[in-house]
Amino acid sequence: MVTGHPAALARLHADSLITDRQPGSGAHQITDAGRAAYEQWKADYGPPASPPASGVLSRLPARQHDAVLAAARRPDHLVPGIDDHVPGFFNQRTLAAVHAAGYADIRPCEHGVIRGTWEQTGQALYLTPAGREYARQRGNIPCSRRRVVIIACGSRKAEPSWEEFGYRDVIPAGHLYTGPWHRSLRLAADALTDQTLIRILSARHGLVPLERPLFPYDTRLADRDVITPERIARQTAALDLDDAHVIFLGGRGYAQWLRQSVPHALTPLTGGIGDQRAQCHAVARSTHLASAWWTMAARLADHETGKPPNKPTGVPPAGPRPPAGGSNRGAGR
Known part of the structure; x- marks a missing residue:
């Protein structure tokens, strides 16, 4: 039997690592491919570190302590190292100890399974749940999961401009979509979270950070070149959205598409x-509504709500009362 977060189970299904014991039963079992992947994971990584699960955590040495608290104060929970190109980085010895x-x-790599340890890959480090608990206990920092906002793309796009964007043929994703609907989504996203935690859901490229340069394109969900x-x-x-609070702003079609991987959005x-x-x-105007x-x-x-994740209720109304049935007009591309 295999249990876990619905988003994680959905990905395991997509990779044929688990299967339903019976259609519609909700019970999952590992496949032969899943067993082989698990054995390979153990060979690559060995037993994971196990910090204390409860009680008072011991205080780390000064630089390690500072590194965890620095990450807890960042919206993206990055533990900054020299290769992360952000101010206030910590050296390799400190990162290795944390x-x-x-x-x-x-975090996993988007293009495949990571082979090797952190020391071998040199990838960026991010706080684990244990790291967040340490920040709460030892730094009095109310460190919860990251707040990620995903917004739909749009069909109306800007033209490349060297003078405006500094690129000849591409445009940063945060400036590519110019339609009024998308700009409203972006206005809300900017008010809800830090720009480093905003992603645009593109029909061709998937989850795109605001700074990523893109060629103008025209792809809909029903097209052959859809992601x-x-x-x-x-x-x-790769974004570790299983361990994040996620809000999606967009039409029903894109929402249903995203829920295959992020059912708790x-x-x-x-x-x-x-x-x-x-x-x-x-x-964007109401911090009370954003908090809700x-x-x-x-x-x-x-x-905690006991309600299906695709039918959230109890969200305070923000605008005019919608007509029954709703609309998905204007879905992005």
């Missing part, structure tokens, strides 16, 4: 395009 203590770890669900699953794994927008734009502008949305997202991630 990693060995189990308070930070690397595959397997690729989306790898991207959500909160989708608070309702009604037609005008209603959705009004709700986006309302949350994040509370709902946290409950979905923690399985």
